[in-house]
Amino acid sequence: MDLRALHKRHVLTPWVAQRPLDPPLVVRGEGVWLWDAEGRRYLDLSAGLVAVNLGHGHPRLSRAIAEQAATLAYAAPSLFHDKRALLAKALSDLAPWPEGARVFFTPSGAEANEDAIKFARHLTGRFKVLAAYRSFHGATHGAAALTGENRRWPAEPAIPGVVHFFAPYPYRSPFYTEDPKEEAKRALEHLERVLLHEDPKRVAAIFLEPVVGSNGVIVYPAGYLEGVREICDRHGILLVFDEVMTGFGRVGAALAAERLGVVPDLITFAKGVTSAYVPLGGVLVREGLARAFDETPLPTGHTYTGHPLAVAAGLAALEAYREEGLFERARRLEPFFLEALRPLLDHPWVGEVRGLGAFYGVELVRDKETKEPLSPWHAPFSPPMQALLKALFGEGVYVLAKHNVLIVAPPLTIREEEFLEGVERLSRALRRVEVEVG
CATH class of the missing domain: 3.40.640.10 (Type I PLP-dependent aspartate aminotransferase-like (Major domain))
Known part of the structure; x- marks a missing residue:
């Protein structure tokens, strides 16, 4: 049975046009990782919809x-x-x-x-x-x-x-x-x-x-x-x-x-x-x-x-x-998170990185001087934004996007090396699409 086709045929996905949809079919989660039906894993860099604060599969x-x-x-x-x-x-x-x-x-x-x-x-x-x-x-x-x-x-x-x-x-x-x-x-x-x-x-x-x-x-x-x-x-x-x-x-x-x-x-x-x-x-x-x-x-x-x-x-x-001391952990790791995200500002499309705790926005622009959004505020995702989201899945990372902003808000249980890996995957996706789209 083709479950991806079944999902696309019978499930209405929120807030988006249905025809272009092509996300992974996820079937399992553990910690900060998700696995799809083909066995490929994805780093969940947004805790779902900024919600899975304890990570996936917490035994308690x-x-x-x-x-x-x-x-x-x-x-x-x-x-x-x-x-x-x-x-x-x-x-x-x-x-x-x-x-x-x-x-x-x-x-x-x-x-x-x-x-x-x-x-x-x-x-x-x-x-x-x-x-x-x-x-x-x-x-x-x-x-x-x-x-x-x-x-x-x-x-x-x-x-x-x-x-x-x-x-x-x-x-x-x-x-x-x-x-x-x-x-x-x-x-x-x-x-x-x-x-x-x-x-x-x-x-x-x-x-x-x-x-x-x-x-x-x-x-x-x-x-x-x-x-x-x-x-x-x-x-x-x-x-x-x-x-x-x-x-x-x-x-x-x-x-x-x-x-x-x-x-x-x-x-x-x-x-x-x-x-x-x-x-x-x-x-x-x-x-x-x-x-x-x-x-x-x-x-x-x-x-x-x-x-x-x-x-x-x-x-x-x-x-x-x-x-597990998780109410305070994000504040303790805040300097690390900010330092890990700061190199993203070297990308031509990244206008600002902002946030606190374990909650960050990466704002994407066509031009850093004019701050023209990479994707308009009031319309569906622009072609460059669509290409970036596809590239992120290709790099094995899930990041929530809204308008022209990527929301980096991982589970509070994320290890430092996992966060660095997620940011590197995000950076690779940006580099690839910046070159392809121009």
Whole structure:
């Protein structure tokens, strides 16, 4: 049976035209490696979709899922469940609030962001929600409304009440400056201006990825997140951090809120909470807000809220992160990662390498002076970008790409020699396509 042909005939792959698709058919994973049906292996340099933080085939998670499946594979959300309680307590302990937190579990990060909108509107009695243009918060209708980039468009007309603003992007400043300090200042002034025109007393929440994820791994300049926090406090607006990508060791701490020193009011999470072994997301709500639901019914719910297999996987994942020191490992290795990636700047197509922890963006340009993107922001991949992605598979490496940016975010368990090998494979693919395409 030709499984590749079967997959192409019957499976719809997200976000891309189906006819040109020709990726490997992967059948096995171990550590940072994937194997296809022909036995060829690929270094997973992006942890899947920046999700498989513990690498593939981690024995602790495999055992936990199997044991839970044999014990109790489903329990209605209205019932209490042992692993739900333990994971919620463990996540509350990670939260940045001294008062603690409560957790609402969801099947995914998109639904976590949907539910965070509901919570914010319910808790404040306000309707409007602000989010950045260069952002992705999920593909469901409400999460797509939050999303600022072109993946929002198929969901339009989206839910009402969502307003977008420009956040800092130092490499391509929307505020016409090359000074990071000035970039933060002008971005905050812009946000204040948007609020003025929307009436801050009508704004329930501001949603932000504390480090921009699939839209380029953009680290905000110093002072920006602190300024957003101050604006929210001044106007009684809730600050929501979307930590679906940045959580669970990705930026060198359990949560980006901890690493960056800015405390939001709600945190959405997914991906790394189970190392993507089982779908699970959720909303961390600080205790002072969560008490509002003690006497008032919670305004949302899902069939798979706190699914037993998922929470068992999450509990095992948190144990593995702690025992293996993986929350802190990326921060410790950050100088090594940056030094290993720096030679990529010698390539004519590499305009910038940026990031922190184990989360980096390699921005590709046609011209370093003009910064013209190698692939346009609002359209399918350009022919040079398509050629590069094919060359990467040819070199035996998988790298997530979005627009004109390659996202280098390996499993947190990657060894230094494996990372160097992955970067060398990436460099070879770039050299080959740069020569072929010109």
